[in-house]
Amino acid sequence: MDPQSVLLAHVTGAPNSRQAARALLDAGCLSACHGSLAWNAPPQWWRLLPGSVRTFLQKRLFSELQGARLINHPIPEFLRLCRPWAGTSNAAGWFSIERINQMFDQAVARDLEESGATAVYGYFDTSLFTFREAKRLGLRTIYELPTPYWRATKRFVTAARQSRPEWADTLPSPEELSESGPRRDEELRLADLVVVPSDFVKDSLDEAPPFLAPVEVVPYGCPHVVKHDHHVPCEGMPLRLLFAGTVSQSKGLADLLEAIDPLGGQIELSVAGDFAGVGQVAQIIGKPQVRFLGRLPHASLLEVMRRQDVCVLPTWYEGLSLVLLEAMSQGLPVLTTVNSGLAGLIEEGRQGWLVPVGSPLAIRERLEKILFEPSSLLSNSAEAAEWARRHSWGIYRQRLQQALNARLSMT
The missing domain is CATH 3.40.50.2000 (Glycogen Phosphorylase B;)
Known part of the structure; x- marks a missing residue:
């Protein structure tokens, strides 16, 4: 050619x-x-x-x-x-x-x-x-x-x-x-x-x-890796989760909402994205565990990522989620499904975790393990950022x- x-x-x-x-x-x-x-x-x-x-x-x-x-x-x-x-x-x-x-x-x-x-x-x-x-x-x-x-x-x-x-x-x-x-x-x-x-x-x-x-x-x-100090949740503080993407079940948001519901105030979920349907507004806005951020400019989304503990995207199908790659570039470990495109690319328990598709129970069990040992997030954050450097x-x-x-x- x-x-x-x-x-x-x-x-x-x-x-x-x-x-x-x-x-x-x-x-x-x-x-x-x-x-x-x-x-x-x-x-x-x-x-x-x-x-x-x-x-x-x-x-x-x-x-x-x-x-x-x-x-x-x-x-x-x-x-x-x-x-x-x-x-x-x-x-x-x-x-x-x-x-x-x-x-x-x-x-x-x-x-x-x-x-x-x-x-x-x-x-x-x-x-x-x-x-x-x-x-x-x-x-x-x-x-x-x-x-x-x-x-x-x-x-x-x-x-x-x-x-x-x-x-x-x-x-x-x-x-x-x-x-x-x-x-x-x-x-x-x-x-x-x-x-x-x-x-x-x-x-x-x-x-x-x-x-x-x-x-x-x-x-x-992954975008350029931004160095910053990652702070794990203190005792009595909620685990800060980020969902970023279309507010849709294609991204598994309903599964995530069901997973965190029994965990109460131990979880704070920020949702960034556009609504794909009108029937889901009431299921998101007004929940005490959930903050709806709406659609954010890219730079603002990256800034929000640096203030979270885990990016959770339990997607049903994805070629390779750009949001998850961006999250790791900001030192944010990811919790996603085997259908996110990350299977075979990240190492389980290091840069993040993979769960079955459509399983709120598996999501909840993983979050409970993180809540039991939040200090492990420090090494997960460092591993995620290093992985992003190697996959620029x-x-x-x-x-x-x-x-x-x-x-x-x-x-």
Whole structure:
């Protein structure tokens, strides 16, 4: 593969896609990076915007991609922002996530022939038209699957809905997953290389129809480790837990709430994130053990992490939780499930603990052991921070470059 030849496209510019783009840029192989909104630095008209708008757009600044060619497709982002006001009648129309993703995918595909790229790097749900066009032009296709394959996800979602019917509106619909399945199946078939963040995602591909592409596991990285003094709970003080993520049963929040309920004032749970459904508000707000922080800017979330004792995310399915990686970078040990993507990466009892999916009892028993010996959290905190140092985003970029070189001869 010739240098300066990979076109990467990600509709929202998530941290993993930014780091993949930087890996390509550092290797001299990034021809362009497509997104809905992205800038290397604030444009001149930035200062004319209201403060709240500037705060929102701040997360679309790609300062780590200085010198890269960023191409914007703003209409999908506009439609995404209008979704809350569009009403449910538009769920299958212009404001549907499927339609928004398709619009972005088609825009990237239209630009492909004139791009000069010899390969494209795309993501699930936004690569079908791009990959079809790439195959017509004879370009290589790299497909990143950051979450479990849709058939495995459907299985987990169905089980989660059955176990907690009152939380069903916070979970994807199995029917919607089935409808999007053929599109995702074809994306996978069109790939020359599949990149996944964990063995959990790789194993989920056992449920996929036959495909030819090799699969490379490249775990995501941790932010810069911040050194700080970690204080364990004093006698009579509650154990400080943090749940960060969408307020949804996909993240296992209902299981966590049930687990801590009998522990009373021994636990203080901070919940940071957006509500995925309206029926869960009363179950969270007003509980004496729970503080609802809402959605926090990234820097504020990292600061909150440094004031907690354990990050708890009993997720039902996750490719590799970025929240858990961020927590460890702040010296916060993690309590999560075997479906978080961390199985095989962290050591039980050192950087954190893994419990079965959908088991409030297992969560409670682990918390009780921590409460019995809170001083052990000091070593857990140090182990988590050290693990994060050894699994930085820089290491991720190196491993991704090595995988692409080995499979596609980038250099």
